[in-house]
Amino acid sequence: MLGLLSIDECLQTDGLYPGVFAPLEVISPHIFQLWKTRQTDKQIVQNLWNHYDTSHYGLGLMKFVQIQVGMGLLHTWQQSHTVESIGDAMIDLQEIYPNAGAQEMVSLLFHERAMSVSRNIVMAYFTKYEVDLVRQCKACRLWRKWFWAAGVNDLFAVNQHNKWLRFGLALHTGIELFSGCIMWMQELGHMPMVTQSDPGSENFSITNAHTMLHQWHDPTLQGTLQHCWM
Structure with missing residues (x-):
């Protein structure tokens, strides 16, 4: 039925049935899950x-925004966090993740504290209160560490290789660390317990999607991040 109107018309006019909105009890769980993936x-x-x-039923952008605000799901600009307002949450999270960088902390604040904070605010916090940590990150020091995997498919490490971009080829690969096998997550039919990557922007979608899928299947994981930043 939506095909009778263009997508933009449906978004602006609540579809074919303006004023007859989709039941909140039906769509609110999906709104929350989709919001957690940081979709527009x-x-x-x-x-x-x-x-x-x-x-x-219909649902346009204006009505959706009203519902979203009513659910307390506010965007970064709406939450308007400052260095001072994120202070308590940052202190608590740093006790658990002492080496978390700015982008990882943005993700942790969002998934564990439902706080949507810009990277600039987190960077300003680190610059003001964590001078030594910033200096260490800028030094780009690499430390050899041991890690433990419970078995096959317990942990995947992902990263993107951009050195062939001049040929139009970017390789984003997942490696099953226990066996060393190179694989793609969507081919397995199941999920690892944890994914791991560096804090490159190419890995944010995997972090959000993997965390959302785990929380979808296990609601007790709400407020946790199913990803390990290196």
Whole structure:
């Protein structure tokens, strides 16, 4: 039925049935899960069409924003965090993750404290309160460490190799560390317990998606991050 209107028309007019909104009890769990993946409002509204009867209900951007705010799911600019407002959460998280960098801390704040904070604010916090940690990160020191895996498929390490980009080829690979086997997650039919990567931006989507999928299957994992930043 949505095909009778363009996507933009559906987003702006609540679809074919303006004023007859999708039941909140049906869509609110999906809104939360999609928000955790950091999709845009437009993307969430479009994905929600798969979870309610679009032949009877509609949902546009304006109504969705009202629902989202009512659920307390605010974007970074709406939460308006400052160096001071994230202080307590940063102290608590640093006790658990003492070597977490700025991007990892952004992810931890979002998944474990439901705080959407810009990287610039976290960097400003580190610059003000963690001078030694910033100096150590800038030194790019590599430390040899032992890690333990419970067995096959317990831990995947992922990273992107961009040295062939001039040929139009970027390799984003996952390695099963226990066996050393190179594989792709989507080919397995199951998930590892934890993924691991450096804090490169190419790995953020894997972190968010992997954490969301685990929380989807096990609600007791809400507020945790199923990824290990190196």
